[in-house]
Amino acid sequence: MLNRWLGRGFKTLALGLFTIWTVVPILLVITNSFKTEMDIFTTTPKVFFTPTLVNYVNAFLKGDFSSYFSNSAFVAIVSTLIAIIFGTLAAYGLVGFNSRWSNAIANGFLLGKLVPAISMLLPLFTLVRASGLLGTLAGPVIAHAALNLPFIIWLMMGFIRDVPHELSDAAKIDGCSPMQTFWKIIVPIVLPGMAAAFILAMQYSWNELLFSMQLTSMDTYTLPVGISTFVGAISVDWGKSSAAATITMVPMIIIGFFVQKYIATGTTSGAVKG
Structure with missing residues (x-):
């Protein structure tokens, strides 16, 4: 009994500390986006303050x-769609190849994500x-698609392996080509995995800074690069950068909220089998 209560x-305690660390x-960031510069730089952080939208303006x-x-x-939508389409097709080809080399090839792709x-x-x-x-x-579209492909191939292979072979065999008997089987049979079944891969790949592309900074110009800056320009050599515009960061978080939070059940299914069902 005591051990149970201690456990x-x-x-x-661990969950509480993790929640504090995360939240x-x-x-x-959110509260700073509604503060004036004077409220942000007070010695004692202000819990109660008069909100302002000047930073957003x-x-x-x-x-x-x-x-x-x-x-x-x-960049996020196009690169993610490219990675999802080609990644799922590659996963289908590797699973359909049904050879001892398919796992080795898949693991080789995954190494690209570990580098x-x-x-x-x-x-x-x-x-x-x-x-x-x-x-x-x-430039960033190509880079983000290439960086997301290995993980998507590995994830989708797990899902496609879970599709009963009888369905593919029945489609072949009905005269479906491999591509017709893919679009009519495989894709509808593995949609939860594709949804999980989509949100994870899009989240990476949305927040990626390094490649976007090096491959874009002032006219094509993405959000992370644009927000980094608020950081000067001497000072940081904390109010404006906090407002920009808050708005940047909103789309991913909304998308994650609507597809959270697919994320849970995709990351625990298809990915555990190899």
């Missing part, structure tokens, strides 16, 4: 925030520049 107390920084009018937002939306991203910056930068796409939105 529950330890779990509650407090987000709350600080400055972010939109003086920080070209709307342009950063549209650039990020374009530090910064080590791939120079090769991708060279390829994008040689293609004449440096400074355009195509």
Whole structure:
């Protein structure tokens, strides 16, 4: 009995500390976005203050925030769709290949996700520049799609393996080609996995800074790059950057809220089998 209570107390304490560690920084960013500069820099943090929208106005009018937002939306959506389509097709091909080499090839793809991203910056930068796409939105689209592909292939292979072989065999008997089987049979069944892969890939692209900073120009800055411009050599515009960061969090929170059941299914069902 005592051990049970101690176990529950330890779990509650661990969850409480984790919640504080996760939530407090987000709350600080949100509250700072509604504070004046004087309230932000008080020695004793102000819990009660008069909210103001001046930081949001400055972010939109003086920080070209709307342009950063549209650039990020374009890069995240397009790169994610490319990665999902090609990743699911690759996973279908590897599972359908049904060879001892399919797992080795899949693990080889996963190694690409385990390599530090910064080590791939120079090769991708060279390829994008040689293609004449440096400074355009195509650069981060290509980079983000390439970086997300290994994980999506690995995740979707788990889901496609769970599809009963009888369904594919029945489709072949009915005269369906492999691609018809893929679109009519496989895709509807693995939609939860695709939804999970979509939100995880889009979240990465939405928040990615390193590649976006190196592959874009002032006209094609994404949100993380645009927010980084609020940090000066001498001072930081905490109010404007907090407002921009708050708005940046909203789309991912909304999308995550609506597809959370698919994320739970996708990350626990298809990914555990190999």
